[in-house]
Amino acid sequence: VQIVESGGGLVQPGGSLRLSCAASGSTLDVHAAAWFRQAPGKEREGISCINRSDGSEYYADSVKGRFTISRENGKNTVYLQMNSLKFEDTAVYYCATDPDLYCSGDPLNPADFTSWGSGTQVSVSS
Numbered sequence: 001v002q003i004v005e006s007g008g009g010l011v012q013p014g015g016s017l018r019l020s021c022a023a024s025g026s027t028l029d030v031h032a033a034a035w036f037r038q039a040p041g042k043e044r045e046g047i048s049c050i051n052r053s054d055g056s057e058y059y060a061d062s063v064k065g066r067f068t069i070s071r072e073n074g075k076n077t078v079y080l081q082m083n084s085l086k087f088e089d090t091a092v093y094y095c096a097t098d099p100d101l102y103c104s105g106d107p108l109n110p111a112d113f114t115s116w117g118s119g120t121q122v123s124v125s126s
Contacts, residue, residue: 001026001115005095008120011085017122019080021095023115028052028071031115032101033078034108035069037091037122044094046108048080058103063089085124092119 007019021033034049048069049058057069068081078095096113 001031001097003095003097003115003117005093005117005120008093008122010123010125012126013086013124015085015124016081016083017085019082019093019095019120019122021078021080021117023076023078023097026097026099028073028076028078028097031097031099032103032113033069033071033095033097034103034113035067035078035080036094036096036108036110037089038094038119039088039091042091044110045091046110049103049108050078051103053102056103058105058108060107082122085122087124089122090124091122093122094119 002024036044038044047060047063050069066084070079095117097115098113
């Protein structure tokens with residue numbers, strides 16, 4: 001699976017962005033798809049995941065209530081709608097998929113995902 005993220009940019013606190021994760025080589029509706037982020041000097045953090053089998057969603061506490069993950073199977077794309085952005089949301093955001101994983105309430109582990117994009121920068125600044 002080849003993955004390309006887009007939609008990052010510079011936004012003021014309180015603003016919104018929508019990230020896109022486009023896949024080729026396979027269909028995302030047979031994969032669990034997740035968003036991770038990594039800020040400078042910090043570990044990669046799993047923030048959201050959507051499951052292939054039932055469409056259920058998982059969110060880290062740090063983004064719950066502000067971010068929404070969704071999937072558009074016809075376009076083989078997964079989105080991350082980010083609202084009420086904060087300074088601490090500044091990071092490179094990565095999309096990752098895996099054909100066998102089911103995302104539950106446990107923290108997302110990067111090692112569980114087999115395909116990754118190269119990331120898109122999100123900067124929250126006034």
